[in-house]
Amino acid sequence: MANLDKYRVNPKKFSLKDFDTKDKTERSGSKEENEAELYQLASEINAYQDILHAEGKHKVLLILQGMDTSGKDGTVRHVFRETDPLGIRVASFKAPSSEELAHDYLWRVHQQVPGAGELVIFNRSHYEDVLIVKVHQWIDEAECERRYKQINDFERLLTETGTTIIKCYLHISKQEQKKRLQERLDNPTKTWKFNPGDLKERELWPDYIDAYEQALRATSTEHAPWYVVPADSKTNRNLLISKLLLNTLKKLDLNYPPVPDAFKSIVIND
Amino acid sequence: MANLDKYRVNPKKFSLKDFDTKDKTERSGSKEENEAELYQLASEINAYQDILHAEGKHKVLLILQGMDTSGKDGTVRHVFRETDPLGIRVASFKAPSSEELAHDYLWRVHQQVPGAGELVIFNRSHYEDVLIVKVHQWIDEAECERRYKQINDFERLLTETGTTIIKCYLHISKQEQKKRLQERLDNPTKTWKFNPGDLKERELWPDYIDAYEQALRATSTEHAPWYVVPADSKTNRNLLISKLLLNTLKKLDLNYPPVPDAFKSIVIND
Numbered sequence: 001m002a003n004l005d006k007y008r009v010n011p012k013k014f015s016l017k018d019f020d021t022k023d024k025t026e027r028s029g030s031k032e033e034n035e036a037e038l039y040q041l042a043s044e045i046n047a048y049q050d051i052l053h054a055e056g057k058h059k060v061l062l063i064l065q066g067m068d069t070s071g072k073d074g075t076v077r078h079v080f081r082e083t084d085p086l087g088i089r090v091a092s093f094k095a096p097s098s099e100e101l102a103h104d105y106l107w108r109v110h111q112q113v114p115g116a117g118e119l120v121i122f123n124r125s126h127y128e129d130v131l132i133v134k135v136h137q138w139i140d141e142a143e144c145e146r147r148y149k150q151i152n153d154f155e156r157l158l159t160e161t162g163t164t165i166i167k168c169y170l171h172i173s174k175q176e177q178k179k180r181l182q183e184r185l186d187n188p189t190k191t192w193k194f195n196p197g198d199l200k201e202r203e204l205w206p207d208y209i210d211a212y213e214q215a216l217r218a219t220s221t222e223h224a225p226w227y228v229v230p231a232d233s234k235t236n237r238n239l240l241i242s243k244l245l246l247n248t249l250k251k252l253d254l255n256y257p258p259v260p261d262a263f264k265s266i267v268i269n270d
Numbered sequence: 271m272a273n274l275d276k277y278r279v280n281p282k283k284f285s286l287k288d289f290d291t292k293d294k295t296e297r298s299g300s301k302e303e304n305e306a307e308l309y310q311l312a313s314e315i316n317a318y319q320d321i322l323h324a325e326g327k328h329k330v331l332l333i334l335q336g337m338d339t340s341g342k343d344g345t346v347r348h349v350f351r352e353t354d355p356l357g358i359r360v361a362s363f364k365a366p367s368s369e370e371l372a373h374d375y376l377w378r379v380h381q382q383v384p385g386a387g388e389l390v391i392f393n394r395s396h397y398e399d400v401l402i403v404k405v406h407q408w409i410d411e412a413e414c415e416r417r418y419k420q421i422n423d424f425e426r427l428l429t430e431t432g433t434t435i436i437k438c439y440l441h442i443s444k445q446e447q448k449k450r451l452q453e454r455l456d457n458p459t460k461t462w463k464f465n466p467g468d469l470k471e472r473e474l475w476p477d478y479i480d481a482y483e484q485a486l487r488a489t490s491t492e493h494a495p496w497y498v499v500p501a502d503s504k505t506n507r508n509l510l511i512s513k514l515l516l517n518t519l520k521k522l523d524l525n526y527p528p529v530p531d532a533f534k535s536i537v538i539n540d
Contacts, residue, residue, distance in 0.1 A: 054462040077354045084347045086360055086393070123356070178538050185536060191529045192324040199538065259461045266455060268448050268469065 002243050007227045009169075009220035016213045016228070021173040023230035026239040034235050041242035042082035048249040049087040049119055054256050056117035059163040062245060063122045065131075066170030067208060068198045069180035071231050072123050075170070078238040079245065080121075089114070092123040105129040105147075106154050113158060126151060130215045135207045148218035155224040165224040166248050168241055169216060170231040174205050272513050277497045279439075279490035286483045286498070291443040293500035296509040304505050311512035312352035318519040319357040319389055324526050326387035329433040332515060333392045335401075336440030337478060338468045339450035341501050342393050345440070348508040349515065350391075359384070362393040375399040375417075376424050383428060396421060400485045405477045418488035425494040435494040436518050438511055439486060440501040444475050 007019075027034050052058060064072045080088055091112035100108045106126055114120040130147050133139050139147070155165055172180075181202075184194040201208070220226040227244055231237040277289075297304050322328060334342045350358055361382035370378045376396055384390040400417050403409050409417070425435055442450075451472075454464040471478070490496040497514055501507040 050459070054459070073354075073356055076356050080355050083355070084343075085350050085353070085355060085358060086343055086346050086362070088355060090356055092356070174540070178540065181538050185533060185538075188529055189320070189324070189526050191533060192527045194533065196533075196536070199536075202538075256459050257462045259458055263455055263461060263464065263466075266466070266469075268451050268455075268472075270444070270448065 002247065004227070004240070004244055004247060007229065007240065007244075009216045009226040009228060011217050011220050014213070014217045014220070016171070016209060016216075019171055019228045019230060021171050021176065021230055021232045024233045024236045025230075026243065027233055027236045034239065038078065038235070038238055038242065039082070041239070041246060042079065044246055045079065045242065045249065046082040046084060046087070048246070048254060049083055051254040051256055052119060052249065052252070053087055053117045055254055056257075057162070058252050058254065059114040059116060059158075060119045060248065060252075061114050061122065061158065061163055061165045062120070062241075063125045063127070063165065063167040064170065065125060065127050065168070065212075066231065067172060067177060067205075068201065069177050069184075070170035070172045071234060071237055072170060074234060075168075075237060075241055076121055076123060078234075079242050083119075088119050088121060090121045090123055093125055093128060106150065110154075114163060116162065126154070127215060127219075131208065131211045132201075134211045134215075135204050144214075145218075148215070151219055152221055152224075155219075155221065159223040164248055164252065166244055167220075167224060167226045168229050168244065169212060169226060170237060171228050172231045174202075176232045177202065272517065274497070274510070274514055274517060277499065277510065277514075279486045279496040279498060281487045281490050284483070284487045284490070286441070286479060286486075289441055289498045289500060291441050291446065291500055291502045294503045294506045295500075296513065297503055297506045304509065308348065308505070308508055308512065309352070311509070311516060312349065314516055315349065315512065315519065316352040316354060316357070318516070318524060319353055321524040321526055322389060322519065322522070323357055323387045325524055326527075327432070328522050328524065329384040329386060329428075330389045330518065330522075331384050331392065331428070331433055331435045332390070332511075333395045333397070333435065333437040334440065335395060335397050335438070335482075336501065337442060337447060337475075338471065339447050339454075340440035340442045341504060341507055342440060344504060345438075345507060345511055346391055346393060348504075349512050353389075358389050358391060360391045360393055363395055363398060376420065380424075384433060386432065396424070397485060397489075400489075401478065401481050402471075404481045404485075405474050414484075415488075418485070421489055422491055422494075425489075425491065429493040434518055434522065436514055437490075437494060437496045438499050438514065439482060439496055440507060441498050442501045444472075446502045447472065 029037065052060065064075055066072055076090055093109070096108065109126045112120065112122070130144055130151070134144050159165060181194070181198065184190045216226045229237055229240050299307065322330065334345055336342055346360055363379070366378065379396045382390065382392070400414055400421070404414050429435060451464070451468065454460045486496045499507055499510050
């Protein structure tokens with residue numbers, strides 16, 4: 001198994017500046033070799049997902065966070081391209097509805113966590129509730145600190161009841177975002193993804209970096225660690241997240257359920 | 271577009287006997303050619319799904335029904351193998367929970383119907399409520415007749431509010447089911463799917479055929495027609511369902527949303 005500890009957020013000494021968005025360490029071969037490795041990893045993820053589902057014991061939650069255009073959708077598309085559509089569930093968290101706002105911010109999130117045998121991907125998550133709301137000062141520092149603790153407690157509940165959590169921060173540069181936003185504007189089949197409001201958030205880039213840095217430091221725990229995924233290269237991003245997920249699945253020691261002895265004598269009539 | 275009307279259930283003259291489970295009409299080429307066609311169709315479905323989602327106007331619902339081992343799961347895996355996992359949602363209806371049983375049988379179903387821009391697959395559906403419950407005589411004829419009408423009314427509501435419904439009955443023979451059940455028993459990575467209770471249902475085969483025949487006749491409407499999919503051949507099944515779905519998507523006249531004029535003057539700052 002690849003050693004990926006260097007991407008893990010160590011809360012005792014963590015600064016996003018120490019992580020290069022352009023890092024391509026995981027993209028080690030030619031284009032064809034990288035593509036072949038990605039396919040191989042995707043096939044392995046599919047194989048492990050089948051056992052996860054068959055065994056019906058463990059629960060796996062992959063949380064994806066990152067700036068606009070950092071590649072959350074693309075990760076889902078590529079990392080899970082060989083996975084049976086019946087085997088995964090993607091929960092995308094957008095601006096909360098009025099019913100959701102009438103409850104605490106973890107209420108809608110709790111409803112979407114994986115059940116036994118499930119692999120669930122959070123495309124954005126409860127972390128928006130310590131990011132966007134902090135940057136816009138809709139909550140104050142004290143409330144934000146309370147939430148970090150609430151989130152750690154919530155995630156501990158999940159892990160203590162059988163869930164394995166992997167949290168990935170997709171780390172892109174402001175220049176790379178500019179390029180990707182421009183691509184959306186230039187391609188008529190992508191323009192529908194462009195939201196002029198995203199440009200206002202872009203102006204708050206340093207505030208978002210601060211908010212991410214603080215959130216990752218406060219919530220990278222033993223039970224639910226954060227990983228910083230250099231994501232200016234899409235291939236590097238896909239390879240690294242595939243490996244992180246696969247390492248996690250391998251550590252679970254998944255097994256198909258044993259075949260009951262009684263099944264051996266079964267005869268199926270015409 | 272392929273003319274697939276011959277698979278459509280005409281309620282005025284319909285008997286399942288007129289449909290051959292072994293029919294392989296759609297599997298017209300060599301193994302390699304069929305595989306290439308399936309890949310081509312899956313790629314086209316993915317392309318149309320992207321526009322469906324971008325436009326955010328139409329709703330598409332694919333309902334899969336059929337005996338145990340008829341290939342509902344396999345259909346999802348193969349027909350949607352090129353579709354972005356973010357682009358589809360699969361709702362699997364199992365034995366109802368006590369909360370679900372406390373409500374009418376369409377309650378849990380209504381919660382899972384597609385929203386604007388969504389493509390949803392029902393793996394089993396509200397049709398179980400006129401099949402298994404009828405075969406076991408948990409409801410009487412009068413109640414079953416009422417339900418056919420309720421289902422037609424419910425599906426009319428959905429179509430009148432923007433949903434396109436395609437209903438597929440996966441038609442296999444009793445011999446083919448025997449073969450597939452035996453395969454589950456013989457393959458330790460498949461045995462977990464084997465449920466001894468399925469053998470009891472298998473003994474009721476003629477009753478199930480009757481119940482399906484009656485249900486398909488009563489609920490194949492102009493707004494939500496049924497198609498009988500010969501499914502002893504998995505390749506024939508996958509090809510036919512892919513074509514039925516693609517025909518449907520093509521008829522919707524899907525378009526990427528127009529690019530607002532204001533977008534043309536946008537400059538993205540560093």
